[in-house]
Amino acid sequence: MTRIAIVTGGGDGLGREIVIGLAGAGYGVVVADVDAAAARDCADRVAAVGVPARALRADVREPADLHRIVAAARGLGGPHVLVNNAGGWTPDQQYPQADAGAWTATITLNLIAPMMLGQLVLEPMRELGGGAIVNIASSGGLGAAPYGSPEYGAAKAGLIRFTSSVAGLAQTHRTRVMCVAPDWIGLPRAQEQWRRLAVKERALIPPADVVATVLNLIADGTAGTVVEMWGGPPPKSSVDAE
Template identity: 65%
Template sequence: MARTAVVTGAGNGLGREIALGLAEAGYAIVVSDTDERAAEECGRAIEASGMPARAVGGDVREPAAMNRILTAAQALGGPSVLINNAGGWTPHRQYPQAEPAEWAATISLNLTAPMLLSQLVLEPMREQGGGAIINIASSGGIGFEPYGSPEYGAAKAGLIRFTASLAGLASSHGVRMMCVAPDWIGLKRAEAQWARMSAGERAASRPLIPPAEVVAVVMDLIREGAGGSVVEMWGGDQPVVHAPGTTGPQS
């Protein structure tokens, strides 16, 4: 039976690109997304490529959805890989204008849900000989400058620290947890925003990161990344790897 990967937020955007990349590499895919129709369409594209897929609709913040994801992965013989990709800013307004329930939901989506889903797959991964978890963070969780969505930035910073804190899972469970923190990715919405910018604004900004470059980093981590590693990605530059036990970043 094929190796099985779970990708959350895989109906569109980066999650879809990662799911298709994993399928091309020989993984059966559990496609999870709140947009069930988009998840099913991605699943059909994966099946058309010759790999098995299961589409799971639902919000990863809900325990029932997490359980459906795990059940689907086990039906495909996994999970051997988990990509915690689902995330996003608070709709309409940000902290402090957003009500507590609004910004708390953003923290739940970007930090708590990956923590819970990772915890849920640990024992199944250990039982089948180990696995890999990749958390998709953001450059918004790095640095000290002002940021437009404080709750999103705080959650992504937490996801980065959460990953680095769990380097020991490789020894205790045979599971390597790693993280990718990309800057602006060249997906449809970012490309539209880029097109609206003036020439001066574009010149002052880093170039968009091609989605294929992010997928390549994810695949490299799955193949040979060290547990606890965090990879920063900045448009126009080589990825910067922060590996456990090192004193500084590695390019």
């Protein structure tokens, strides 16, 4: 039986790379994205590999859409894996200039939605014998330095701490929750900003490295693990640091 994964924000960017990596590893994938065309294009690439694929236009900030995502995965025989990849900064202005509706939407996107979707897949995963959840955080959630988008940084920090807080779900629900916190990733949309950096700061992480880390966690990662990824040195996990 083909194992089924959900990837939020899977139509483009890192999400698309993760989807393709999962398909290459034999997983069927539910590609959920606010951009319906991007989701369909990515799902077509998955189907071409010969595994099940479902494109779904979904906004993870909407509870009804989260239920639709889980229903789509169940329709394919899953979910066995969830990758909470969807995320982003507040458009236009950041806290405190952004109005409360804008910055709370960012917290919902980056923290509340992964928590809610994770909760929704727990029982289906337990019914299937267990599963794995990988939360995609960011280096913006690490450390204590000032940050350009406080609400984004706070949400990603929350996602990191949430991951380690629910390690016990491996025993109660047979589902391992883990996290990857990468620094700048070498995706096309990062290239212009990257070129503006000083040479000594130019250390983008190859997307393939992030995908490999996600796949390794899904295969045999320890519940509660948080892997920090910085350009240059090997990934550092919370387990390594202990």
